[in-house]
């Protein structure tokens with residue numbers, strides 16, 4: 703049973719040894735792709751391509767609930783999630799790898815809970831990312847151990863004015879962290895978010911000659927960093943302990959409304 707799930711780009715398929723495809727349906731429809739179950743360094747993992755195996759799902763069409771439900775059903779207790787991010791803070795440079803420790807949701811209308819009643823649950827998201835997994839990841843060559851990520855709907859990129867506004871309260875910008883991380887919490891799954899900085903969004907305030915983001919640039923940067931990201935994940939997976947000493951497995955304790 704895979705205890706660790708990896709959500710990311712299709713380039714990660716090559717990390718898995720003895721991979722087999724698992725076709726799994728959920729009450730919320732099909733996940734983004736077949737799930738590949740295989741091993742990394744002797745640890746069994748489940749891999750899911752967030753945008754589909756051929757990248758046909760834009761960020762607002764990703765079936766986040768089906769993805770998290772499918773991983774939960776396979777027995778996944780920890781998720782390692784990789785994400786392309788734009789930088790809103792000059793110290794987060796293209797090519798850097800950063801751990802998220804907070805997010806701000808600016809998406810609208812995405813289905814972001816498994817509890818639509820009659821069962822009513824209010825989970826805490828004060829610390830949305832697993833502290834135990836972050837602690838382990840910080841010792842494995844991250845450029846930034848913390849960072850707030852602003853999550854927007856996309857698929858378009860920001861205007862310069864939007865980018866300036868987001869930069870006043872976040873370090874990075876992305877289109878897929880929400881509701882993925884919140885749904886994982888509702889399933890009491892530990893979640894680690896890794897950002898790969900690909901660009902400077904609509905440009906940095908006062909940053910002379912910084913060009914606004916283009917998809918070509920995102921694609922080029924992400925590909926350039928893929929090998930580094932793959933070796934980081936290969937190193938991280940076997941380091942994740944079997945037992946969990948973080949608060950994540952108890953996220954629903956006391957969170958349910960009882961009449």
Ligand SMILES: [Zn+2]
Pocket residue numbers: 832833834835891892893946948949950951
């Ligand atoms: Zn945890």
